[in-house]
Amino acid sequence: MRQAFAETVGAALDDDPRTALVLAVISGDMFRRSAARHPGRVIDVGIREQAMIGVAGGLALAGMRPVVHSYAPFLVERPFEQVKLDLGHQDVGAVLVGIGGSYDASTAGRTHHAPGDVALLDTLPGWTVHVPGHHEEARDLLRAAIARDDRVYVRLSATGNRTSMPASPRLTVLRTGSARSAGVVVAVGPMLDRVLDATAGLDVTVAYASTVRPFDRDGLSRLVGAAGSADVLVVEPYLRGTSAHEVAEALADRRHRQLGLGVGRDEELRSYGTPADHDRAHGLDTEGLAKAARDFFLV
Amino acid sequence: MSTRAVLSRYADLPTLIGLMEGDEKHSAAAHTTLDVLWVLYDRVLAVSPETAEDPARDRFLLSKGHGPAAYYAVLAAKGFLDVPTLRTWAAFDSPLGHHPDRVLVPGVEIGSGSLGHGLPLALGTALGLRARDVRRADGAEPRVVVLVGDGELDEGSNHEAIAAAGRLGADNLTVVAVDNRSARHGWPGGIAARFAVEGWETREADGRDQDALHDALTRPHPRGPLAVVARVRVGT
Numbered sequence: 001m002r003q004a005f006a007e008t009v010g011a012a013l014d015d016d017p018r019t020a021l022v023l024a025v026i027s028g029d030m031f032r033r034s035a036a037r038h039p040g041r042v043i044d045v046g047i048r049e050q051a052m053i054g055v056a057g058g059l060a061l062a063g064m065r066p067v068v069h070s071y072a073p074f075l076v077e078r079p080f081e082q083v084k085l086d087l088g089h090q091d092v093g094a095v096l097v098g099i100g101g102s103y104d105a106s107t108a109g110r111t112h113h114a115p116g117d118v119a120l121l122d123t124l125p126g127w128t129v130h131v132p133g134h135h136e137e138a139r140d141l142l143r144a145a146i147a148r149d150d151r152v153y154v155r156l157s158a159t160g161n162r163t164s165m166p167a168s169p170r171l172t173v174l175r176t177g178s179a180r181s182a183g184v185v186v187a188v189g190p191m192l193d194r195v196l197d198a199t200a201g202l203d204v205t206v207a208y209a210s211t212v213r214p215f216d217r218d219g220l221s222r223l224v225g226a227a228g229s230a231d232v233l234v235v236e237p238y239l240r241g242t243s244a245h246e247v248a249e250a251l252a253d254r255r256h257r258q259l260g261l262g263v264g265r266d267e268e269l270r271s272y273g274t275p276a277d278h279d280r281a282h283g284l285d286t287e288g289l290a291k292a293a294r295d296f297f298l299v
Numbered sequence: 300m301s302t303r304a305v306l307s308r309y310a311d312l313p314t315l316i317g318l319m320e321g322d323e324k325h326s327a328a329a330h331t332t333l334d335v336l337w338v339l340y341d342r343v344l345a346v347s348p349e350t351a352e353d354p355a356r357d358r359f360l361l362s363k364g365h366g367p368a369a370y371y372a373v374l375a376a377k378g379f380l381d382v383p384t385l386r387t388w389a390a391f392d393s394p395l396g397h398h399p400d401r402v403l404v405p406g407v408e409i410g411s412g413s414l415g416h417g418l419p420l421a422l423g424t425a426l427g428l429r430a431r432d433v434r435r436a437d438g439a440e441p442r443v444v445v446l447v448g449d450g451e452l453d454e455g456s457n458h459e460a461i462a463a464a465g466r467l468g469a470d471n472l473t474v475v476a477v478d479n480r481s482a483r484h485g486w487p488g489g490i491a492a493r494f495a496v497e498g499w500e501t502r503e504a505d506g507r508d509q510d511a512l513h514d515a516l517t518r519p520h521p522r523g524p525l526a527v528v529a530r531v532r533v534g535t
Contacts, residue, residue, distance in 0.1 A: 020430060022423075040430035043467070051419045051459035058423020061408070063354060063431060066423075081413065082456070086420055089410045091402050 001156040002099055004135040006030040008142045009067050009097075013038050018065045019146060024052045026070045027099075053079040056094045057086030065095070065146060071105070072098035072114035072155070080120060088124050093150045097142070102238050102263050103278045104158035110270065115263035118212065119242045121153055128152045129213035131189030131237065136164035137210050157190045157237065159275060165192070171207040171219040178203050182297035183231030183257075184223045188212055188243075191235045191284070198289035202297060203228075212236070215243060217250035230256035233296055235289060239263050240282075259296045261289065307376050309337050315372035318385040319395070329366035331479045331506065331531040332446065336373045338512045339444060339475075345435055348378045351406045355435045358424055360409045360445040362417020363477065364398040371395055371404075379406030415454025418474060421445035422464045425472040425524075444473045444516075449490055450481035458493075464524045465498035472524040473516065474499075477506055479531045494526035506531035 006027070012019040013034045021031060023044040028035075035042035041064075045051045049070060056066035068075065075098045076083060087094050098117060105112035121127050128150060132138040138156055144167065145152040165172055171186065174196065181203045187195035188209050199206055205223050209216065224230050230251065234243050240262035247258045264282050271281065279285045283292060306315055312333060340346075344357040361370050371388070374380045380395075387393035394403035398412025409420055425443040435441055447457065464472055476490050486493060491501035500520040504511040506529030515527045 017431070020427065040426065043426060045459070045463040046466075048459035048463055050415075050456035051422070051463050054416060054419020054456060054460065055423035055426065055463070058420040058425070059427040059430075060423075061420065062424045062427025062433075064427045082416065082419070085410070085413055085416055089400075090420070 001132060001135045001138040001158070001160065002027070002030075004139040005069070005097055005142060005156060008139050009146070010034045012067070012143070012146045013041055016065070016146070017041075018063070020059050020064045020066045022052050022056045022059070022066050022068045024049050024070050024074065026074070049074045049079045050082050053082035054086045057082070057090050057092055060087070060092035060094055061090060065093070065149070067095045067097060067146060069097045069099075071100035071112060072117045073100065073112060076117045076120055076153070077114055083121075084124055087151055088126060093148070093152070095142070095145045095152045095154060097154045097156060099156045099158075101155060101157050103275055106275045106278055107272045109272060110268055115238045117153070117155065118236075118238045122213070122242065126151055127213055128211065130154045130211050132156065132210050133161040133189040133192050133208070134164040135160060137167055140167040141210065155189070155238075159190050161190060161193045165208055165210060167210060169211045169214070169216065171209055171216045171223065173205060173207050173223065175204075175206040177205040177227055179226075180228040181205060182299060183229045183233065184220070184227050185293065186220065186232065186234045188234070188236040191237050194284070194286040194289055195235050197286045199293050202293060202299060204293075204297065212243060215246035215250070217246060220247065220250040224251060224254070224256065230254050231297060232256060232258045233293060234258070234260045235284075236260065236262040237284070239265055241265070259292070261292055306382055307378070309341070311376055312337065312369070312372045315375050315382065315385060316368045318382070319368045319371065319388040329368040331477055331533060332363070332366070333369040334507050334509050335446065335475055335477060335512060335529050336369055338509045338516065340373050340377050342513050343516050344442070344444065346406075348406065351379065355433050355441055357435075357442045358408050358421070358444065360411075360417045360421045360424070360443070361399060361407070362409075362411055362421070362445050363414070363448040363451055364411030367397070367399045370399065374404070374406050380404065414448075414451040415456040417445045418447055418457045419460040421472055421474075422460045422469055425464075425469045426467065429469070429471060440471045442473060443471060444475060446475045446477065448481060449476060449478040449486065450483070452476065452486065452490065452493070453482055461494060461499070462497050469524050470520065470522070474524070474526045475516070476526060476528045477531055478528050479533050490528045491526060498523045499526045500524070501526045501528065503528045503530065505529075
């Protein structure tokens with residue numbers, strides 16, 4: 001996905017003079033050619049993440065479309081007040097593109113992990129959040145985001161699904177349960193393959209989201225209405241329960257149960273290893289998801 | 300514009316400020332910026348109510364957003380704001396708060412109040428105008444002028460922007476640092492030295508001397524972005 005990002009932004013810099021890229025060193029080598037071709041529009045501020053977001057806000061005030069990129073903890077968490085004030089409060093847009101996600105940089109330890117990025121942006125109004133599950137989705141979502149003017153966070157992952165889904169702001173249904181089904185499962189971005197595997201033997205509806213903000217509340221309400229039970233399981237690659245308030249809003253008019261699965265909130269996991277090791281520790285591997293789904297749907 | 304015929308002179312600013320009440324805590328901040336703001340809007344910046352939306356206008360960004368009474372007064376004197384609006388200051392449905400909001404106030408380029416945001420925003424604006432090759436009608440590059448306080452320079456975000464602006468050669472950017480000695484630990488060697496070491500052209504002026512300020516702000520500065528340190532003693 002990182003390569004798709006570099007290619008998409010490189011092409012946008014060539015095609016649209018409004019496009020600017022703001023970096024704080026990270027991934028700078030992927031844009032060397034773009035920087036040579038468009039020296040005023042590829043701006044590497046050095047290791048200065050507050051200035052990175054502030055500069056992006058200023059570029060937007062001057063009529064540019066800034067794309068801002070770093071590891072998620074340095075893009076969203078470190079300069080969070082700049083994200084809040086220099087973009088949101090100024091009422092200007094930018095495309096923030098994060099890598100590293102929850103623990104793609106598993107061997108780097110907690111300093112380079114950001115499972116709270118989407119929950120943090122959820123405290124701010126007006127953000128669109130894309131969580132592509134495949135590099136082709138990343139390309140399509142980025143291309144569309146650069147063409148708009150709003151505030152967009154694109155959360156790239158080092159892992160993805162086997163096949164690409166169409167980029168849609170709506171929930172995409174991949175498997176429809178029977179009229180007596182146990183409920184609905186929503187898989188976000190790179191969680192899709194393992195959710196499909198983990199729920200293969202269950203009578204449930206499985207839907208996919210690569211855009212989580214705005215959340216497709218109407219779509220979820222319809223799917224739950226058609227299911228046998230108003231039970232909803234959401235599987236997200238970041239903090240568990242991040243979208244719980246969206247599910248609650250979507251289903252406010254009916255009695256329902258919900259469970260959110262994702263990265264654990266209860267402790268700081270001080271481990272290295274691989275992302276798969278971390279998935280296992282958080283119950284986000286296929287086996288962990290299958291067990292949690294069976295328990296939740298009471299089968 | 301009937302409001303421009305009356306209360307449009309420097310001598311009218313105290314009257315305009317007097318229409319706003321209730322922010323005594325920040326009155327020092329308001330008054331130390333008065334002459335800088337007047338010189339900028341009266342003699343330096345190419346921007347008016349008629350060109351406030353023109354992409355090629357000069358930009359003024361008030362980073363030091365607290366104590367904006369002098370700012371609102373100057374905007375009113377120059378016709379960006381209706382004078383009666385000043386009386387609504389800080390009311391629920393007023394566009395004028397104790398910190399300015401660009402979405403609410405005509406002619407205001409940034410919403411500010413939290414310190415350390417204006418200079419990075421100004422740098423981005425300057426780089427954006429340059430990347431788009433925006434030119435004023437007279438062929439000059441639009442200027443981006445940002446006003447910061449010496450206490451505000453404590454914020455690390457400013458130091459990030461000062462360093463980046465110097466290296467990136469953003470010479471369409473001007474910082475006016477109003478030095479009223481409010482920084483907790485001070486700036487050994489003076490504020491200008493902080494900018495100079497990063498490649499900025501620096502000048503100092505008495506913040507109450509309008510001719511000196513005008514000269515410092517308008518004399519050509521062929522090398523790097525420009526920092527003007529305006530020294531002001533609180534209470535003068």
